[in-house]
Amino acid sequence: MTKQTTPDAAVPDAQPTLLEEAEALIRRLAEGHVVGRLLGGVAVAVRCPAARDPSPLARSYSDLDIVVTRPSRRHLSSVLAALEFTAAERFNAMNGHSRQLYTSRDGVDLDVFIEQFRMCHEIDLKRRLEVDETTLPLADLMLTKLQVAELTEKDIRDCVALALDHEFTDTDAGINVTRICEIASNDWGWWRTVTENLGRVAAHASGLGLSAEAAQRATAKVTLLLEQLEQAPKNLRWKARARLGDRVPWRDEPDEKRK
Numbered sequence: 001m002t003k004q005t006t007p008d009a010a011v012p013d014a015q016p017t018l019l020e021e022a023e024a025l026i027r028r029l030a031e032g033h034v035v036g037r038l039l040g041g042v043a044v045a046v047r048c049p050a051a052r053d054p055s056p057l058a059r060s061y062s063d064l065d066i067v068v069t070r071p072s073r074r075h076l077s078s079v080l081a082a083l084e085f086t087a088a089e090r091f092n093a094m095n096g097h098s099r100q101l102y103t104s105r106d107g108v109d110l111d112v113f114i115e116q117f118r119m120c121h122e123i124d125l126k127r128r129l130e131v132d133e134t135t136l137p138l139a140d141l142m143l144t145k146l147q148v149a150e151l152t153e154k155d156i157r158d159c160v161a162l163a164l165d166h167e168f169t170d171t172d173a174g175i176n177v178t179r180i181c182e183i184a185s186n187d188w189g190w191w192r193t194v195t196e197n198l199g200r201v202a203a204h205a206s207g208l209g210l211s212a213e214a215a216q217r218a219t220a221k222v223t224l225l226l227e228q229l230e231q232a233p234k235n236l237r238w239k240a241r242a243r244l245g246d247r248v249p250w251r252d253e254p255d256e257k258r259k
Contacts, residue, residue, distance in 0.1 A: 018061055018108070019045055019052075025064070025083070025110075026134050032079030034072040035129055039117065039144055040065035043135040044158040051161035056209030059157055063109040067125050067136065070115050076100070085110060120251040121147040121190050123183065131172050138166050139176035143183060146197045147190070149253045157208060159201045163218045168225055177225065181232040188241035189250035191229065198226045 022042045029036045038046060042061050045051040052058050068076060073096070077087060080102050088101035098118070102110040115126045123143055131137040136144070142162050145155045167174040184191040202222045206215040234242070241250075 018042065018064075021108075022046065022064055023134055026066070028083055029066075029068075029072075029076075029079055032082070033075045034068055034079050036066045036068040036072065036112075037129050037132065038064070038066055038135040039113075039141060040111075041154060041158055043141055044145075044161055046135055047138065047141070048158075048161040048165040050164045051158060055161075057157045057161045057164075059154055063111065065111045065113070067113045067115065067117060067129060069126070069129055073097075073114060076112065080110070117144055118252075119144075119147060119254055120149045121187075121193060123147070137172045137176060137179070138162060138174060139172070139179040142175055143180060143194070146194045146201075147251075148197070149193070149251055151197045151200050153204075153208075155197075156201050156204050159197075159222070160205050160208060160210070160218045163201075163221045164214060168221060168228075177228055180225070181229060184229050185232045185234050185238060188234075188238045191234075191238065192246075192250050195226060195229055198222050198229075202226070 019042060022038055023046060026036055026038060037043075040063070041051075041059070042064055045058075045061065049055070050057050077092075077100075080087070084105040085102040086105075088103070092100045096114075098114050098116065100112040100114070102112065104110065113125075115124070115129075117123050117125060123140065125136065125140060128137055128140050135141060142159060145151075145158050145162075148155060162175060168177050169175065170178050172179070180194070184194050202219045205218045205222070206212075208215070210218070
């Protein structure tokens with residue numbers, strides 16, 4: 001069960017600089033023929049004014065996460081080296097086909113995923129990297145938050161910010177409900193984790209320092225998404241797996257910090 005805590009302290013003055021640096025990094029990568037998009041908390045803050053100071057949902061950030069296309073790998077290390085990022089050579093040698101780690105000269109960790117994001121669940125992002133210029137599409141940003149086994153207050157803040165600043169739509173102009181339902185309706189494990197976590201977001205939205213109106217609006221939108229996920233048609237594989245329920249593990253539980 002998620003432990004509700006007091007809101008994070010005011011975001012330090014350095015935060016906007018990190019957001020600006022993140023957007024600049026994507027532009028510099030593109031100049032070096034690397035197609036990359038931001039994800040994680042920084043990406044949410046780039047897309048959501050509600051996630052930035054002076055909003056009560058604002059929080060601090062220390063790391064960056066990006067997803068790049070597989071063909072971009074051949075340019076990635078040299079471009080990042082030119083930008084004074086140091087590679088985690090042993091990790092990258094062992095995992096570089098799917099994930100790589102770097103550290104900037106200022107000590108900012110950069111986590112690079114290659115076309116797929118995998119933590120508690122796996123999501124294929126190959127066809128999602130050309131939708132927006134800087135970040136993953138809004139639906140995918142929300143999915144990467146909702147896929148975690150233990151939803152943290154940071155994750156809840158980010159999901160509430162997305163819900164407040166963007167409409168749930170049938171296209172990528174907003175938070176694409178069709179995309180979310182497609183992922184969850186084809187994989188019972190995804191559905192199980194996403195619906196559980198949406199329930200947690202709805203339950204805790206009122207405890208984040210928002211006005212009553214904003215908290216109610218976020219809760220109503222998240223509750224509507226839950227209803228749409230419940231009503232969406234499920235395939236035969238989903239139904240077969242649903243019969244096993246929680247008796248069989250349905251997600252990985254990596255021991256990593258949330259960002």
